[in-house]
Amino acid sequence: MAAALPAPRWLPTVAAALLWACCGSAVTDGIQDQAEQFFRSGHTNNWAVLVCTSRFWFNYRHVANTLSVYRSVKRLGIPDSHIVLMLADDMACNPRNPKPATVFSHKNMELNVYGDDVEVDYRSYEVTVENFLRVLTGRIPPSTPRSKRLLSDDRSNILIYMTGHGGNGFLKFQDSEEITNVELADAFEQMWQKRRYNELLFIIDTCQGASMYERFYSPNIMALASSQVGEDSLSHQPDLGIGVHLMDRYTFYVLEFLEEIHPASQTNMNDLFQVCPRSLCVSTPGHRTDLFQRDPQNVLITDFFGSVRKVEITTQTIPLDPNLVGLETRAPNDEMAAEPLKYAEQLPVAQIIHQKPKQKDWHPPGGFILGLWALIIMVFFKTYGIKHMKYIF
Amino acid sequence: MAGVVAVVLGLLLLLGSPGGSTGPPRDSLREELLLSPLPSGDLAATFQFRARWDSELHREGVSHYRLFPKALGQLISKFLVRELHLSLTQGFWRTRTWGQPYLQAPAGAELWVWFQDSVTDVDKAWKELSNILSGTFCASLNFIDSTNTVTPTASFKPLGLANVTDHHLLRYAVLPREVVCTENLTPWKKLLPCGSKAGLAVLLKAERLFHTSYHSQAVHIRPICRDASCLSVSWELRQTLTVVFDAFSIGQGKRDWSLFKMFSRTVTEACPLASESKIYVDISSKTQENELLEVTPLPLSVHEASVQGDRRTYAVYDLLSPSLFNVSRSLNVQLKWKRPQDSLDLSTPVLHAQRYVSGYGLQTGEISTLIYNTHPYRAFPVILLETVPWYLRLYVHTLVITTKGKENKPSYIHYQPAQDRRRPHLLEMLIQLPANSVTKITIQFERALLKWTEYTPDPNHGFYVSPSVLSALVPSVIAMKPEDAEQSPLFTSLFPSSDGSSYFVRLYTEPLLVNLPTPDFSMPYNVICLTCTVVAVCYGSFYNLLTRTFHVEEPSSGGLAKRLANIIRKVRGVPPL
Numbered sequence: 001m002a003a004a005l006p007a008p009r010w011l012p013t014v015a016a017a018l019l020w021a022c023c024g025s026a027v028t029d030g031i032q033d034q035a036e037q038f039f040r041s042g043h044t045n046n047w048a049v050l051v052c053t054s055r056f057w058f059n060y061r062h063v064a065n066t067l068s069v070y071r072s073v074k075r076l077g078i079p080d081s082h083i084v085l086m087l088a089d090d091m092a093c094n095p096r097n098p099k100p101a102t103v104f105s106h107k108n109m110e111l112n113v114y115g116d117d118v119e120v121d122y123r124s125y126e127v128t129v130e131n132f133l134r135v136l137t138g139r140i141p142p143s144t145p146r147s148k149r150l151l152s153d154d155r156s157n158i159l160i161y162m163t164g165h166g167g168n169g170f171l172k173f174q175d176s177e178e179i180t181n182v183e184l185a186d187a188f189e190q191m192w193q194k195r196r197y198n199e200l201l202f203i204i205d206t207c208q209g210a211s212m213y214e215r216f217y218s219p220n221i222m223a224l225a226s227s228q229v230g231e232d233s234l235s236h237q238p239d240l241g242i243g244v245h246l247m248d249r250y251t252f253y254v255l256e257f258l259e260e261i262h263p264a265s266q267t268n269m270n271d272l273f274q275v276c277p278r279s280l281c282v283s284t285p286g287h288r289t290d291l292f293q294r295d296p297q298n299v300l301i302t303d304f305f306g307s308v309r310k311v312e313i314t315t316q317t318i319p320l321d322p323n324l325v326g327l328e329t330r331a332p333n334d335e336m337a338a339e340p341l342k343y344a345e346q347l348p349v350a351q352i353i354h355q356k357p358k359q360k361d362w363h364p365p366g367g368f369i370l371g372l373w374a375l376i377i378m379v380f381f382k383t384y385g386i387k388h389m390k391y392i393f
Numbered sequence: 394m395a396g397v398v399a400v401v402l403g404l405l406l407l408l409g410s411p412g413g414s415t416g417p418p419r420d421s422l423r424e425e426l427l428l429s430p431l432p433s434g435d436l437a438a439t440f441q442f443r444a445r446w447d448s449e450l451h452r453e454g455v456s457h458y459r460l461f462p463k464a465l466g467q468l469i470s471k472f473l474v475r476e477l478h479l480s481l482t483q484g485f486w487r488t489r490t491w492g493q494p495y496l497q498a499p500a501g502a503e504l505w506v507w508f509q510d511s512v513t514d515v516d517k518a519w520k521e522l523s524n525i526l527s528g529t530f531c532a533s534l535n536f537i538d539s540t541n542t543v544t545p546t547a548s549f550k551p552l553g554l555a556n557v558t559d560h561h562l563l564r565y566a567v568l569p570r571e572v573v574c575t576e577n578l579t580p581w582k583k584l585l586p587c588g589s590k591a592g593l594a595v596l597l598k599a600e601r602l603f604h605t606s607y608h609s610q611a612v613h614i615r616p617i618c619r620d621a622s623c624l625s626v627s628w629e630l631r632q633t634l635t636v637v638f639d640a641f642s643i644g645q646g647k648r649d650w651s652l653f654k655m656f657s658r659t660v661t662e663a664c665p666l667a668s669e670s671k672i673y674v675d676i677s678s679k680t681q682e683n684e685l686l687e688v689t690p691l692p693l694s695v696h697e698a699s700v701q702g703d704r705r706t707y708a709v710y711d712l713l714s715p716s717l718f719n720v721s722r723s724l725n726v727q728l729k730w731k732r733p734q735d736s737l738d739l740s741t742p743v744l745h746a747q748r749y750v751s752g753y754g755l756q757t758g759e760i761s762t763l764i765y766n767t768h769p770y771r772a773f774p775v776i777l778l779e780t781v782p783w784y785l786r787l788y789v790h791t792l793v794i795t796t797k798g799k800e801n802k803p804s805y806i807h808y809q810p811a812q813d814r815r816r817p818h819l820l821e822m823l824i825q826l827p828a829n830s831v832t833k834i835t836i837q838f839e840r841a842l843l844k845w846t847e848y849t850p851d852p853n854h855g856f857y858v859s860p861s862v863l864s865a866l867v868p869s870v871i872a873m874k875p876e877d878a879e880q881s882p883l884f885t886s887l888f889p890s891s892d893g894s895s896y897f898v899r900l901y902t903e904p905l906l907v908n909l910p911t912p913d914f915s916m917p918y919n920v921i922c923l924t925c926t927v928v929a930v931c932y933g934s935f936y937n938l939l940t941r942t943f944h945v946e947e948p949s950s951g952g953l954a955k956r957l958a959n960i961i962r963k964v965r966g967v968p969p970l
Binding site: 055056090092093099100101102114115116117118119120121123124125126143144145146147148174175176336340341342343344345346347348349352353355 | 483520521524525527528529531532533535536546547550551552553554555556558572573574575576579580598599600602603604618622623624625626774776804805823849850851864865866888889897914
């Protein structure tokens with residue numbers, strides 16, 4: 001039997017070194033994973049607030065802009081309950097629309113962005129600066145229905161899209177009021193302080209749109225605009241059948257870009273920044289990322305335009321019993337009336353004629369009027385003398 | 394051990410459930426489509442979906458909803474609603490050319506609600522209910538407030554079972570400016586048990602339904618008798634949708650109609666959850682000759698009913714009968730006219746009305762309503778309900794009602810004057826209409842000046858006056874026997890019939906569009922510029938005139954050296970050069 005060779009002195013160290021190498025690679029893999037996790041957004045739900053602020057038929061293109069973003073956002077997975085859609089006027093059922101219940105974005109009526117299952121939350125006169133700010137900040141009267149609220153939390157990614165007519169530092173709402181960039185920045189700061197968003201993407205398609213994001217100061221906001229200060233955003237193409245311009249250039253090319261995106265695509269924000277070069281858009285689109293913590297290279301388009309779905313995978317089988325009917329327990333017996341109930345008479349003429357109106361007003365009693373007149377007459381005769389009496393009686 | 398437990402549990406389940414099975418189902422769904430050709434050549438299609446639930450909704454702990462939608466059931470139990478009627482309409486039903494409607498609705502949004510008598514604050518419940526409904530139906534019903542809500546005292550009696558009719562539990566509001574579009578149809582379709590996937594609801598495509606002269610969708614909730622003895626209450630939800638297809642824009646001038654031409658879809662199956670699913674086509678002819686309408690495919694049965702005082706014949710297609718889809722998998726009902734166009738008679742309906750605004754200028758005006766009774770020998774009363782907004786100040790002393798040249802005094806008048814910015818005018822009158830007559834009701838008003846913040850963003854469009862409501866019991870030509878509500882088609886049981894000699898009809902007039910004196914909103918900038926310029930020029934000139942003084946000045950002579958020398962001489966005190 002060969003003598004057991006004593007383990008060489010260097011074996012433990014080599015073993016240790018090998019082990020360390022393996023663990024080390026595992027550890028570095030773990031660190032890399034953690035590092036990548038850092039670049040992924042930590043949001044759990046997505047919301048969208050889409051606002052069109054223009055009224056009147058010739059502003060058809062602003063409604064088409066908003067509806068095309070709505071359509072993309074719905075297609076990529078955000079449900080209607082998480083979208084607050086505000087349209088300041090009704091174009092689809094406008095009497096001047098030659099094709100009712102449709103809003104087109106491409107000429108020759110190729111794409112109907114209005115669709116068949118649209119749900120507009122704020123319509124016509126409800127789109128005001130006050131309502132918009134209330135939706136953002138959450139300071140809403142208590143009886144507002146759920147579909148009109150932005151119920152976001154601190155893990156929500158919110159997309160805010162605004163379009164209409166604007167100028168240097170303001171956006172016009174319905175031709176009667178304006179919202180300034182300072183108000184908007186303050187509203188976003190309120191949202192940040194109340195932890196109403198995780199990350200926010202703000203897109204604006206108006207003339208001089210870049211002025212609207214100049215004043216933002218809250219963290220985690222990325223902003224895109226269709227034109228710089230001093231430039232006008234131009235509209236794309238008119239349709240001769242409908243008679244108005246159908247879309248704005250910037251949103252038209254954004255829509256074409258979004259049509260290529262599907263819920264699992266890995267396209268990032270840098271592609272969205274390049275979506276409309278000067279040759280196509282005539283104006284210079286701008287963007288602002290200094291308030292945003294992550295690198296736009298690592299931000300996916302679907303982080304804002306798509307929706308996170310929480311999926312649980314289970315391997316346990318649950319049997320469904322086809323014979324399980326009648327979950328209602330025996331319902332308690334409903335009250336039976338003692339005598340048969342009847343329907344009300346629709347026009348009981350006799351009852352109506354003899355209906356006495358409620359005497360809610362207080363009439364002073366007749367004696368009061370008489371006493372008042374007696375007082376007046378007494379004062380008159382005391383002042384002017386009794387000789388007038390015989391002319392009265 | 395486990396097996397024994399399972400058997401015991403099974404036995405308990407069997408014993409627990411009534412009768413070993415579920416018993417008769419407690420809710421049911423009926424769907425129906427009625428196609429009626431109108432005298433003017435257009436075609437009216439009325440969809441009705443009725444869900445009926447044999448349960449008491451006001452009881453606590455109702456949580457299992459099957460066919461009755463949960464959104465509406467929760468509303469009823471939370472706000473203690475007894476009846477709810479909401480309609481959203483685009484267009485106007487032209488009674489004179491189209492005939493009497495089955496259920497007319499005013500243009501815009503109309504909401505009227507009867508509350509239970511246990512409600513303490515009706516106004517608060519009404520406000521909250523309209524807010525919640527605005528979210529449910531994507532309509533701006535949150536604009537309903539005290540400035541457009543009224544409490545009628547004689548119209549709008551409950552359509553369902555009622556034992557107390559105290560009118561302070563009733564609220565009525567109309568929003569004539571409301572637009573109806575696909576976003577209102579979408580939640581309406583979602584309330585149907587089968588959605589828009591099966592049954593008659595597959596025909597409801599927005600692009601065709603809004604390309605019509607008249608589109609009205611409504612939701613009616615009311616309590617009804619559960620059976621003939623009427624000792625217990627069931628809840629009924631009716632969803633109705635009426636559209637009128639124009640002969641010229643859809644029909645291309647021809648009067649042949651088919652389901653595919655109207656809806657661009659055909660029916661392939663009935664809703665599996667429906668107990669009854671039928672299509673009725675009105676094939677009654679006014680004259681006694683053979684039908685003037687040919688219907689393909691041939692109907693399996695024909696139903697005769699007395700509707701609105703007239704005996705009418707309907708072709709019936711029962712989607713639940715297996716023989717209907719034998720020939721082809723889809724059903725496309727086609728209607729062809731056998732006789733040429735001009736041989737149709739246009740009979741005027743017994744009761745129709747018209748309303749218009751007259752006057753000139755932006756200060757005063759007059760509202761006139763014309764009510765026509767074309768019955769040859771019967772007179773009947775009608776209740777007229779007018780709601781006028783507060784900014785049109787009505788002068789009730791100018792109210793004049795004339796019939797055939799003579800004054801007609803109403804048997805009942807209820808007038809509630811408006812309060813500025815708080816309450817609208819309410820005028821309710823019960824007027825007797827003599828046979829074959831025209832009654833004209835006129836009242837003058839004055840337009841108020843609104844505060845500049847109260848104008849809408851488009852004030853030059855005008856301001857709407859809501860349609861007035863006419864409720865009447867119209868005498869019928871033939872005697873109508875009261876039919877059982879369960880066996881008869883849905884369109885005959887909209888209003889509870891009291892006796893067979895007259896039928897109840899509710900008509901609406903046109904809404905009015907009135908211009909108020911509107912300031913020119915572009916003027917402030919111009920005014921500021923002009924005023925500032927005028928003030929600067931005038932005031933500046935006056936100031937100069939008043940304060941400018943003149944003094945003589947020596948002409949300066951000599952150059953720089955002389956001036957310097959003068960300065961030095963001045964310092965020395967010596968007279969200058």
